[in-house]
Amino acid sequence: MKLAAITINSQHHIGVVQGEKAISLTVLKGNQIPSCLKAFIEKSEELLPLAEQLIGQGANEDAVFPISDVKILPPIQAPEKIICVGLNYIDHCRETGMEPPASPVIFSKYANAIVGHHDAVEIPTNSNEVDFEAELAVVIGKEAKRVTEEEAMDYVFGYTIMNDISARDLQFKDGQWSRGKTADTFAPTGPVIVTKDEAGNPHNLSISLELNGEIMQDSNTSNLIFTIPQIISFLSQSMTLRPGDLIATGTPPGVGMGRDPKVWLKDGDKMSITIENIGTLSNYVKGDIQKEEG
Structure with a gap:
């Protein structure tokens, strides 16, 4: 459904x-x-x-x-937690010049970042290097605390799409990722939640992103380094996951930062993320008016 x-x-x-x-x-x-x-x-x-x-x-x-x-609207407009996994595709690690991690790399976004299908992604005044990241997001269905990998999928309600928008200049200037990852509008989500019984195998779904009609990312969730059960179990050892929590599982290669020349989002750009069995999430980019006038 x-x-x-x-x-x-x-x-x-x-x-x-x-x-x-x-x-x-x-x-x-x-x-x-x-x-x-x-x-x-x-x-x-x-x-x-x-x-x-x-x-x-x-x-x-x-x-x-x-x-x-x-x-x-965004499927979950005010989740208690938006948890993201970084560096979870080997090829994405390579394009960023980082080694594949030994355990999941975790960061968070906040509810101010959430927007829905066809909504605008706004470039903030303090960034000139805003990037896109197509991600499969897990929607938690019931409270999960200290669960094993074997039972972790019992706590999944379904799946949606998230675009992990990232201000790379802020992300790397700060030395930690919060400010660069959770600006207003930096978590487009939707357009639907597909219940897990209809989503098929979440570890074998095609995932792609088009920017202005050009395919930039094209991969499959079979390339995840850490699987969904591993991620849920890992997180639940230290935090209680609750219904409606979102877990973005990481992005495949092809992001703007990893390209030569680099590709940064600009006013008027259109992004569409498609994940097999889920659908397509589309958003446009709105440049900052103050920055443009300045």
Whole structure:
């Protein structure tokens, strides 16, 4: 099932996306289905079977909307945690001049960075080297604390797409990554969450990014250094993962920093990330007006 957070006539709904239409679970069963995907995930053991039943029965016309008529929001607008894994593809390590890590390299983004499908990525005033990174993101489905690798997948609700936008000049100037990774709009996410039963093998999905129609990144999640169970188990030994937490699993080679000449995002650029069985997340770039005038 592909679930999306949408607005219809300024009202929040949870939609099931099927091709070019969205079926509002909120309309079908508004008294039992929350309008927030995070709240839905928190009660997914009871609500997901209900959603499947409602869709299986066939939707009334008043619950079906063309995708073009709805606004798609970030699936999780205010997660408790946005956890990212760096240097998790060997070829990406090589293009950055870094050795493959012995254990997952972890950093965080904050909720201010989240934007949705077709939203703008804004270049901040203090950076001239803003980069793109296509990533598969894991959506945690239930509380996970000190879980083993063998049981880790039981805590996954599904998957989405994240673009780990990075201000490289700030990232490397600071010597740690927080400021360069979590500026406003630096975590485009969506457009849907695909439940794990429909996503297929998360370790064998094609992943690519196009910039202005040109393929820049083209790989497969089979090339991850650390697998999803390894990452979840590793994190859960020291922090409790909660429903709606997002874990971005790392980016493949082809980022702007690794190219000769380097490619930095600029005003008017259009990015599209496609991950097999999930969909396409598209965003445009908005240059800083103050910087341009200066």
